[in-house]
Amino acid sequence: MLVNKNKCRISFLELLLTLVSVLYLVGIRFWFPVCEVMSDTPMRCHWAGEMLKAASVVLTVLSVLHLFVYDEKIKIGMDAGLAGLSLLMLLIPGRIILLCTNAEMHCRHNTEPWTITFMIVTMLLCAADILFYLYRQNAGRHKRKGTEQRKPL
Helix, strand or coil, X not given: CCCCCCCCCCCHHHHHHHHHHHHHHHHHHHHCCCCCCCCCCCCHHXXXXXXXXXXXXXXXXXXXXXXXXXXHHHHHHHHHHHHHHHHHHHHCECCCECXXXXXXXXXXXXXXXXXXXXXXXXXXHHHHHHHHHHHHHHHHHCCCCCCCCCCCC
């Protein structure tokens, strides 16, 4: 069983990762969305926005699930997957799906920089979480026998 209430320890990095992904999910929908459809045919940035909205839902669900998994190896794998998804989301606007050609459009000066910022923060949090778990695993493995403090008689 992946979720165990007795062994579930939530770290500060996990809470921060969840908060960043929820803020991005709300932001891409309300605070920094792509340009609105002006005519019958949507612009290129519309499709980038749709991809970012769908990927942000997946990112948020995975980061919430990450809170309730107690196995550290599974958490490391989930962090790697979240970092990969963040890299994909970083490349969507302007690289995978082109944005509007006019630099004054909302998608160029609002959506793209916020997406880059949030995804870099997400990747850094995932990398820090992986390093934290690897450090804890190695610290427990390298304890020498006889180095623990002895109780006085």
